[in-house]
Amino acid sequence: MIIDINFIGLIIASIMASAVPLILASCGELITERSGVLNLGVEGMMIIGAISGFALMTVTGSLIIAIFGAMLAGVLISTIFAFLTQTLITNHVATGLALTIFGIGISAMIGKNFVGIPGKEFPVLFENLKDTIPLIGPILFGHSIVFYFAFALPFVTNYFLKKTKLGLIVRAVGDSPVSASNQGIKVRLVRYLCILYGGAMSGLAGAYLSMIYTPQWIENMTGGRGWIALALVVFSTWNPIKILIGAMIFGGLTIIQFHMQAIGVRIPVQFLTALPYIVTIIVLVVISRDSRKIRLSTPSSLGKSFHKDN
Amino acid sequence: MNTNLKISNVTKIYPGCVANDNVSLEFNSGKIYALLGENGAGKSTLVKILSGVIIPDEGEIYLNKNNLKLNSPLDAKKNDIGMVFQHFNLFETLSVFENLIIDSDEQRESLREKIDSIMKKYNFSIDLDIPVLNLSAGQKQKVEIIRCLIRNPKVLIMDEPTSVLTEQETSELFLSLKKFSEEGILIIYITHKLKEVMQLCDEVAVMRRGKLVSVSEIKNENIESLANKMVGQNLKTIKKKKAKTSSDQLIKITNLNFTSEDPFETNLMDINFSVNRGECLGIAGISGNGQSELFQVLSGEIISDKNCIEFNNNYIGDLNPQERREYLMAFSPEDRLEQAAIPQMKIFENVALNNFKSSNFFNNGLINENKIKEHSKKIISDFNVNTDNIELKSQFLSGGNLQKLIIGRELITSPDLLICFNPTWGLDVGAINYIHETLIKINEQNKSIILISTDTDELLKLSDKISVIHKGKLSKIMNAEEVTSEKLGILMGGAN
Numbered sequence: 001m002i003i004d005i006n007f008i009g010l011i012i013a014s015i016m017a018s019a020v021p022l023i024l025a026s027c028g029e030l031i032t033e034r035s036g037v038l039n040l041g042v043e044g045m046m047i048i049g050a051i052s053g054f055a056l057m058t059v060t061g062s063l064i065i066a067i068f069g070a071m072l073a074g075v076l077i078s079t080i081f082a083f084l085t086q087t088l089i090t091n092h093v094a095t096g097l098a099l100t101i102f103g104i105g106i107s108a109m110i111g112k113n114f115v116g117i118p119g120k121e122f123p124v125l126f127e128n129l130k131d132t133i134p135l136i137g138p139i140l141f142g143h144s145i146v147f148y149f150a151f152a153l154p155f156v157t158n159y160f161l162k163k164t165k166l167g168l169i170v171r172a173v174g175d176s177p178v179s180a181s182n183q184g185i186k187v188r189l190v191r192y193l194c195i196l197y198g199g200a201m202s203g204l205a206g207a208y209l210s211m212i213y214t215p216q217w218i219e220n221m222t223g224g225r226g227w228i229a230l231a232l233v234v235f236s237t238w239n240p241i242k243i244l245i246g247a248m249i250f251g252g253l254t255i256i257q258f259h260m261q262a263i264g265v266r267i268p269v270q271f272l273t274a275l276p277y278i279v280t281i282i283v284l285v286v287i288s289r290d291s292r293k294i295r296l297s298t299p300s301s302l303g304k305s306f307h308k309d310n
Numbered sequence: 311m312n313t314n315l316k317i318s319n320v321t322k323i324y325p326g327c328v329a330n331d332n333v334s335l336e337f338n339s340g341k342i343y344a345l346l347g348e349n350g351a352g353k354s355t356l357v358k359i360l361s362g363v364i365i366p367d368e369g370e371i372y373l374n375k376n377n378l379k380l381n382s383p384l385d386a387k388k389n390d391i392g393m394v395f396q397h398f399n400l401f402e403t404l405s406v407f408e409n410l411i412i413d414s415d416e417q418r419e420s421l422r423e424k425i426d427s428i429m430k431k432y433n434f435s436i437d438l439d440i441p442v443l444n445l446s447a448g449q450k451q452k453v454e455i456i457r458c459l460i461r462n463p464k465v466l467i468m469d470e471p472t473s474v475l476t477e478q479e480t481s482e483l484f485l486s487l488k489k490f491s492e493e494g495i496l497i498i499y500i501t502h503k504l505k506e507v508m509q510l511c512d513e514v515a516v517m518r519r520g521k522l523v524s525v526s527e528i529k530n531e532n533i534e535s536l537a538n539k540m541v542g543q544n545l546k547t548i549k550k551k552k553a554k555t556s557s558d559q560l561i562k563i564t565n566l567n568f569t570s571e572d573p574f575e576t577n578l579m580d581i582n583f584s585v586n587r588g589e590c591l592g593i594a595g596i597s598g599n600g601q602s603e604l605f606q607v608l609s610g611e612i613i614s615d616k617n618c619i620e621f622n623n624n625y626i627g628d629l630n631p632q633e634r635r636e637y638l639m640a641f642s643p644e645d646r647l648e649q650a651a652i653p654q655m656k657i658f659e660n661v662a663l664n665n666f667k668s669s670n671f672f673n674n675g676l677i678n679e680n681k682i683k684e685h686s687k688k689i690i691s692d693f694n695v696n697t698d699n700i701e702l703k704s705q706f707l708s709g710g711n712l713q714k715l716i717i718g719r720e721l722i723t724s725p726d727l728l729i730c731f732n733p734t735w736g737l738d739v740g741a742i743n744y745i746h747e748t749l750i751k752i753n754e755q756n757k758s759i760i761l762i763s764t765d766t767d768e769l770l771k772l773s774d775k776i777s778v779i780h781k782g783k784l785s786k787i788m789n790a791e792e793v794t795s796e797k798l799g800i801l802m803g804g805a806n
Contacts (some may be wrong), residue, residue, distance in 0.1 A: 017666070038342070063707060111515060163409075168408055168411070168412055169412065171403070171408075172401045172404060172412055174409075175401040175402060175403050175404060176399075176400075176401055177550055178399070178404070179398075179400060180401075181363075181383070182383050182399045183399065183412065183413045184382055184383045184384030184387060184394065184413060185412075186411075211639075224409060244526035291572070295403070295443070295574065296403045296441055296443075297403070298403075300402065300403065
């Protein structure tokens with residue numbers, strides 16, 4: 001049997017495409033968590049982004065408005081979370097869970113009118129280069145701008161955290177908000193911004209799903225990807241590059257198990273569908289088991305409320 | 311250029327407590343000032359006001375006649391006031407250099423040069439690229455000091471700086487502070503340790519219950535006069551009588567090892583010692599050298615080999631704390647609010663936690679509240695805990711009262727051995743005196759104590775024998791009379 005080499009390229013490209021929403025949401029949440037805030041509302045923010053993007057695209061017809069509108073929707077819903085946890089000092093876990101439930105509910109309500117409407121085609125870049133190089137061509141070219149953005153994001157995030165002053169401040173706030181505050185850093189402001197950034201990235205991840213990956217609106221279409229994004233952040237030990245690896249493994253296994261089902265491999269379907277979840281976590285745990293590095297990259301104040309005591 | 315710092319009529323009121331009551335003070339550069347007072351006297355509040363962390367309700371602060379409005383730590387920094395906090399304000403997971411650059415506007419390279427020149431000038435040697443959590447307490451403090459020096463401060467405030475240092479590190483610190491002072495930095499030194507005031511400072515201001523009680527020159531004072539001003543009454547000095555030498559062995563530790571899986575804990579290596587009845591064994595050391603691991607092994611929080619610990623002719627190394635208590639051991643852990651008591655629970659509930667089979671606190675799984683309350687009242691009156699409300703949540707007790715309650719809870723069953731870890735840490739002089747008297751009384755009743763402490767003076771006062779723990783190893787056991795604090799300091803630093 002001869003397998004077309006470009007077919008392998010297409011499979012790899014589809015794996016990468018399925019990793020995009022995970023990378024976006026995880027890198028956003030990573031910044032939030034690095035500042036010490038645990039936002040379990042990723043799933044909710046993603047689904048809000050998905051419906052906002054799709055609805056704006058249908059109503060206005062503008063893809064740019066839709067993409068930025070979805071990010072803005074993510075920012076708005078995360079503002080609720082930020083206000084509750086930072087200003088009213090509510091519990092991060094409970095508030096995040098509520099945010100997810102709220103997001104799923106309200107997206108279903110808004111989405112009622114958009115079910116069954118076909119999406120628009122999203123423009124792709126470098127399409128003409130796709131066939132110039134075998135294998136590499138389909139992997140590198142012919143994707144949306146969001147795709148390229150997502151694969152640059154882990155490296156940008158890594159650079160931001162390690163090399164920039166602002167990244168240092170985010171890490172400092174996550175390490176010890178009390179010390180940071182005594183150093184004159186505005187802890188609450190930093191955390192607000194990190195939460196809103198996380199919201200924007202989750203919103204974008206949702207919009208990618210409903211506008212580019214499967215251009216339509218289906219109720220509950222994020223299907224747990226927000227939770228996987230959260231797991232990636234923790235099991236990658238807050239390392240953006242490992243998030244990229246984890247997202248690729250998860251995407252890869254999801255796509256491969258589809259193909260295995262199609263070929264008719266005699267393994268129970270339920271097991272195959274469950275496989276990506278468990279394997280991703282195992283791999284990430286194994287590659288990050290240096291306890292010293294874990295200690296150094298774990299935000300010590302994660303999930304703890306901070307209020308100035310004077 | 312001379313620096314003049316003036317605090318004028320500063321008042322800060324918290325609900326139920328006046329932390330600073332109309333305090334006025336004036337400082338001039340060229341001198342080292344001590345701000346002396348017990349815990350809760352208001353000295354920390356005052357320096358937090360100077361460093362912008364707390365905003366006073368009333369009063370003004372003037373630096374060289376300019377009225378300062380210190381609404382945030384940033385304002386203090388901008389006005390050249392540097393502060394080294396008692397609990398370090400460092401970011402443990404960031405590198406030393408990242409800790410230093412975070413509040414500086416300088417470029418990386420020029421800052422590095424500046425730090426290097428500061429370190430050279432004052433003989434500090436610290437690796438700038440390792441994470442802060444790998445540094446010793448003394449090094450962490452130097453990082454804090456460098457952080458202040460980068461900004462060329464006019465005023466440097468040190469809040470209880472020696473509580474985590476060895477004797478050697480303390481004298482190094484004093485040399486640096488004297489050098490800073492000669493260079494024109496105004497130094498305000500906050501402490502409750504009288505000896506340090508006499509050694510280091512030129513002038514001393516004493517605070518008590520939020521009020522300034524005296525300002526005087528050191529040459530007109532001595533340790534007793536300062537102690538009396540600080541406490542507001544004449545303190546009796548307590549002294550331990552030389553214990554009758556007993557050869558009746560109570561506990562014996564043989565070849566005890568503990569290897570931790572957590573790289574941030576200390577491994578214990580080949581621990582051997584024994585304690586006789588009526589004896590107090592002191593274990594000195596800089597915090598973080600294996601004391602908490604040793605305490606946990608002794609108390610049974612960490613189970614060891616059965617034969618490692620022989621207590622009263624029983625091998626108990628594999629028993630948990632509850633089972634060890636039944637053999638008449640008692641424990642007072644280091645962290646009162648985290649380990650010894652549950653802050654959200656009421657006093658009598660905390661008493662019930664230390665439950666013996668014999669105490670009948672529980673009948674068929676139900677709480678025998680009357681019995682527990684009766685028992686709690688006895689502890690409160692016997693051990694001088696300053697409250698009569700046993701329904702009070704433990705978190706509202708002051709440190710001293712909580713420690714008395716814990717020691718009382720442990721002692722009321724008259725155990726043969728009390729193991730305590732920093733029993734007077736952070737307490738005021740009155741409470742420390744009371745705890746020390748109690749510990750001496752235990753020895754007089756022919757009961758034994760293992761006292762793990764980072765306070766050398768306390769160890770010299772109470773112990774019959776002393777050993778030093780360094781990096782998880784015990785030094786040889788010495789008779790307390792043969793030991794001086796200098797000798798302990800050398801051993802604590804790891805030398806022989």
